[in-house]
């Protein structure tokens with residue numbers, strides 16, 4: 001069987017990696033998984049059960065009981081759930097519990113697709129170090145906070161932009177400094193700063209960065 005093609009998209013909170021990952025998946029006809037949703041669903045399960053997201057037993061129970069049908073639910077997009085997601089994500093046993101799902105998604109992308117795009121924090125470093133192409137997406141914190149503010153507003157959730165900025169900064173610092181699977185630039189990842197780019201320009205830049213490797217891998221498969 002052919003090895004599937006993988007585009008790993010890592011980056012800071014609200015950097016636009018999810019939007020770019022979705023657009024890349026649509027462009028190539030690949031499957032897409034937002035791995036952050038797995039940690040957010042875990043956090044939601046813990047909070048709903050009145051557990052403590054920093055407690056290993058509570059967090060692992062949460063990871064084992066996630067309901068994937070809620071991945072598109074607004075309930076997981078709040079900053080409270082985001083903060084709790086970052087706490088459960090620092091626990092090795094939680095990451096371990098979510099590992100198989102992510103690796104099998106990449107190995108056999110749903111729908112028989114030849115490839116998958118996965119966005120998160122450790123996709124190019126831990127989940128799939130031999131990914132076909134890797135991106136690391138970043139943007140200035142104030143812009144990311146503004147984008148998150150707009151996104152939440154669009155969902156009817158009114159938030160204070162300064163509060164969101166503080167939350168993003170706290171979460172980035174925690175995600176970058178944790179000992180297990182920290183957010184970092186993989187040596188072979190292409191860095192894309194979207195601060196001064198609109199969605200279309202950011203997508204064009206992302207596509208230009210991954211296309212040579214992805215097109216090459218697609219050609220190899222056809223030659224097969």
Ligand code: CDP
Pocket residue numbers: 012013014015035036037039040082085086087089090119120121122123171175
């Ligand atoms: O949407 P946003 O960029 O704010 O965050 P997310 O991608 O939904 O991720 C929420 C939290 O889950 C992050 O702050 C990380 O702590 C954690 N996460 C992780 O540790 N590893 C991943 N592959 C994805 C998310």
